[in-house]
Amino acid sequence: MSKRRPYVRPMGGWWKKNPFYVEYMVHESTALFVAAYAITLLVGLVRLGQGEAAWNGWLEAMKSPLSIVAHLAFLVAIAYHAFTWFKLFPLTMPPIIVNGKKLEPEVVVGSGWTAAILAALALLGIVWRIAA
């Protein structure tokens, strides 16, 4: 075993030095909120499977101030995920060719955001329709 200890440049907090990397870490960290929300839903599903009393307990827990605050945080984080998900499309997706011309990045991003808004409204409408 060698006793030499070569210098290794410390990398801690590297991403704080450049706003571009800060944004990168912020949009990557939205995954923590997506995971937390999915686990909340999974617990709900398990409670649903256990019967009416268990399900009502879950609904009651969702009314706690802590849960409301957590869900507002999930809402902001996941909305930011949606915003960046489509904003990065020109970089993450193969170019779309229409009539032999590459579709402009603004068109791709704009269509993504429009689709997200329409999907959200459609979901609200469907839930309303089922519930009414």
Next chain:
Amino acid sequence: MKTRKRSNAPIFWGLFGAGGMLAALFGPMLVFITGVAIPLGLLLPAGTMSYPKMLAFAQNFIGKGFIFAVISLFLWHAAHRIFHSLHEIGIHAGFGAKLLTYGVALIGTVVSAVVLLRVGF
């Protein structure tokens, strides 16, 4: 004949993409409905998420598929993204990191599938 080992990366990347797309399209509204509007009694009719209604939704073929897709794909999306971001904060890809991310997604997928099959059709 030489056998080549195929990479499993495209599978995880595909699940990441599908989950990310589903979360981008429906995530914010789902959070608003289940976590804000229903608990606070805003906007939607009372009893929208009552036990009979949710059970019927979970027993319906489309409802079942939607619940399964949302829970499992959100988990796989988050797992893949967190797994690769751990590297950025100095935790390098290894068995522990995989267990913590893909392991959780796998358990969540299996649990949701079992519950959805047991609530009946």
